[in-house]
Amino acid sequence: MSSRRDFLKSASFATLAFPAAAFEGRNKDGPKIGLVTYQWGKDWDIPTIIRNCEKSRVLGVELRTEHKHGVEPSLNSHQRSEVKKRFQDSKVTVLGYGSNVQFDDPNPQILRKNVNQAKELLQLSHDIGGGGVKVKPNMFHEGIPHNQTLEQIGNALNELGKFAAGLGQKIRLEVHGEGTQELPNIKSIMDVADDPHVGVCWNCNPEDMNGQGFEYNFNLVKDRLGDTMHIHELNNPPYPYNDLARLLKKANYSGWLLLECVSTPTNIVDAMTEQRIKWEALIVKYYSL
Numbered sequence: 001m002s003s004r005r006d007f008l009k010s011a012s013f014a015t016l017a018f019p020a021a022a023f024e025g026r027n028k029d030g031p032k033i034g035l036v037t038y039q040w041g042k043d044w045d046i047p048t049i050i051r052n053c054e055k056s057r058v059l060g061v062e063l064r065t066e067h068k069h070g071v072e073p074s075l076n077s078h079q080r081s082e083v084k085k086r087f088q089d090s091k092v093t094v095l096g097y098g099s100n101v102q103f104d105d106p107n108p109q110i111l112r113k114n115v116n117q118a119k120e121l122l123q124l125s126h127d128i129g130g131g132g133v134k135v136k137p138n139m140f141h142e143g144i145p146h147n148q149t150l151e152q153i154g155n156a157l158n159e160l161g162k163f164a165a166g167l168g169q170k171i172r173l174e175v176h177g178e179g180t181q182e183l184p185n186i187k188s189i190m191d192v193a194d195d196p197h198v199g200v201c202w203n204c205n206p207e208d209m210n211g212q213g214f215e216y217n218f219n220l221v222k223d224r225l226g227d228t229m230h231i232h233e234l235n236n237p238p239y240p241y242n243d244l245a246r247l248l249k250k251a252n253y254s255g256w257l258l259l260e261c262v263s264t265p266t267n268i269v270d271a272m273t274e275q276r277i278k279w280e281a282l283i284v285k286y287y288s289l
Contacts, residue, residue, distance in 0.1 A: 030249075030253075030254055030283055030287035031248060031253060031254060031255060031256065031257045031283055031287075032059070032060060032255075032256050032257070033058055033059075033060070033256075033257055033258075033259065033275075033276045033279050033280060034058060034059065034060025034061055034062065034093070034095060034228075034256045034257070034258045034259070035049075035053060035058050035060070035061050035062070035258060035259050035272065036061075036062045036064055036098055036230060036258045036259065036260040037049065037061065037062070037063055037064045037067050037069065037098075038064055038098075038260045038261070038262070039261060039262045039263075039264075040259065040261050040268045040271070040272065041061070041064075041067070041069075041268075042064070042067045042068065043067075043068050044067075044068060044069065045068055045069055045070070046069050046070075046071070046083060046086055047086070049061055049063075049069060049092070050086060050087065050090045050092050052268070052269045052272070053091075053092045053272075054090060054091050054092060055269050055273075056269050056270075056272035056273040056276060057273070057276060058259065058272045058273075058276050059091055059092050059093060060092065060093045060094075060095050060256045060258065061092055061093070061094055061095060061258075062095045062096060062097070062098045062134060062228060062258050063094065063096070063097055063098060063130075064097075064098040065097065065098060065099050065100055071083055071097070071124070071128060072124075073120045073121065073123075073124050075124070075127075077127070080124065080127035080128050081127070083128040083129075084127065084128045084129040087128070087129055088129060094128055094129050094130050095130055095131055095132070095227075095228055095256055095258070096125040096130030096131050096132040096133055096134070096169070096170075096172075096228075097121050097124060097125045097130060097132075097133045097134065098133075098134045099117075099118065099121050099133055099134060099135055099136075100136060101114050101117050101118045101121065101133075101135045101136065102114060102135065102136040102137060102138035102139075102177075103115065103135070103136075103137065103138070103152065103153045103156035103157070104137055104138045104139050104140070104141065104149055104152070104153060104177075104180065105141075106141055106144050106149075106152075111152070111156065114156075115156050115159060115160065118133060118135055118160050118171070119160065119163050121133045122160070122163060122164050122167055122169045122171075123167065125167075125169055126167040126168065126169055130169075131168075131169060131170060131227065132164065132169045132170030132171060132172050132226070132227070132228075133164075133169065133170075133171060133172065134172040134173075134174050134201055134228070135157075135160075135171060135172065135173060135174065136173075136174050136176045136177060137153050137173065137174075137176060137177045137180035137181075137185075137186070137189060138176065138177040138178075138180060139177045139178040139179060139180055140178070140179045140180065146179070146185070147188070149180075150180075150185060150188045150189050150192070151188075151192050153180070153189050153192075153193075154188075154189045154190070154191070154192025154193040155192060155193075157171055157173060157189070157192075157193035157195065157198045158192070158193050158194070158195045158198070160198070161193065161195030161196070161197040161198040162195060162197070164197045164198075165195075165197045169197070170197050170198070170199060170226060170227060171195075171197060171198045171199070172199055172200075172201040172226045172227075172228055173186070173189065173190070173193070173198065173199070173200055173201060173226075174201040174203055174230070175200060175201065175202055175203040175205060175208075175221075176203055176205075181203070181205050181207050182207055182210060182211070183207075183208065183210075183211075183217035183218075183220045183221060184211065184217075184220060186200060186220070186221055187220040187221055190221060190224045198224075198226075199224055199225060199226025199227065200221045200224045200225050200226055201226055201228055201229055201230060202221075202225060202229035202230065203229070203230045203260075204229075204230060204231050204232050204239055204244070204260075206238065206239070208239075209240070214240050214243055214244075215243065215247060218243075218244075218247050219247075222247070222251045223251075225251065225253060225255070226255065227255040227256060228255055228256045228258055229255065229256070229257055229258065230258050230260040231257045231258065231259060231260065231279065232259075232260060232261055232262070233261050233263060233275060234275060234278040234279055234282065235278070241282060242282065242285075245282050245283055245285065245286045246286050248283075248286075249286040249287050257279060257283075259272065259275055259276075259279075261275065
C-alpha cells in the first residue's frame with residue numbers, strides 16, 4: 001500500500017481565497033464535510049475532537065480504532081452513554097466507528113473471529129449514537145481463487161448487514177486493500193453482499209483511475225454508495241476531484257465526505273477549516289446548478 005501513502009502525502013497546503021461562508025445555506029441536500037481520526041485527530045480525546053470539529057465547522061466524525069479517544073469495545077455501558085451524551089450535547093455528529101476488521105482470510109476460525117469483532121463494534125457504534133462501522137475487504141491469498149475470496153467477503157458482509165439492521169446500523173465497506181481496492185473487485189463483492197444495510201465507502205485511491213477509467217469505475221458502485229466516503233487533501237493534484245464532485249451530484253449523493261488527511265500541518269484545526277472550505281466550494285460548483 002506504499003503507493004497510496006505516497007499518493008496522499010503528495011498533498012500540500014495552498015493559500016485559500018474562498019470566504020468561510022461560501023457554502024452555508026446553499027447545499028442543504030448535498031454532502032456534508034466530516035473527519036476521520038486517521039492522522040488528524042489520532043492524538044485527541046473526545047472533548048478535544050468535539051472542540052476542534054466545532055471550531056473548524058467540520059461537524060461529523062468517524063472514530064478510527066485504537067486512537068487516543070479511547071472509544072473501544074472495552075467501554076462499559078456507563079462510559080458508552082457518556083460518549084453518546086458528549087456528542088449529543090455538541091454540534092458534532094458521531095458517525096460511527098472506523099475499524100480494521102477484514103474478511104479475506106481463508107482460515108474459517110480467523111474469519112469467524114473477525115465477523116464477531118465487527119458485531120461487537122456495531123453494538124459499540126449503536127451505544128455511542130453512531131450510525132455504522134467501516135470495514136475492509138482486504139486482500140487476496142496465494143493459492144485461493146480471487147472469485148472465492150470475493151464471494152467469502154460478500155457473504156460475511158451479508159451476515160453483518162442483517163445484524164446491523166437490528167441495531168439501526170450500517171456496514172461500510174472501504175475501497176481498500178491489495179487488489180481488493182480495484183473497483184471491479186468491489187463490485188463483485190457487492191453483487192454478493194446484496195443486503196441493503198451494506199454500502200461502499202469510496203476512498204479516493206489512485207487505483208480508481210485504472211482499467212476503463214475513473215467514471216466507469218465510479219459507475220460500477222454508484223448505486224451501492226454508503227452514507228460515508230473518505231476524501232483527502234483537495235489540493236492533491238493527481239486525483240480527479242472535479243470529476244468526483246460532478247459524479248456525486250449526478251448520483252444525488254448526500255452523505256458525508258470525511259477528511260482522511262495525512263499531511264502534517266502546524267495547525268490542524270486551521271488545516272481542517274481550509275480543507276472544509278475548499279471542498280464546500282467545489283461541491284457548490286456542482287450542487288448549486
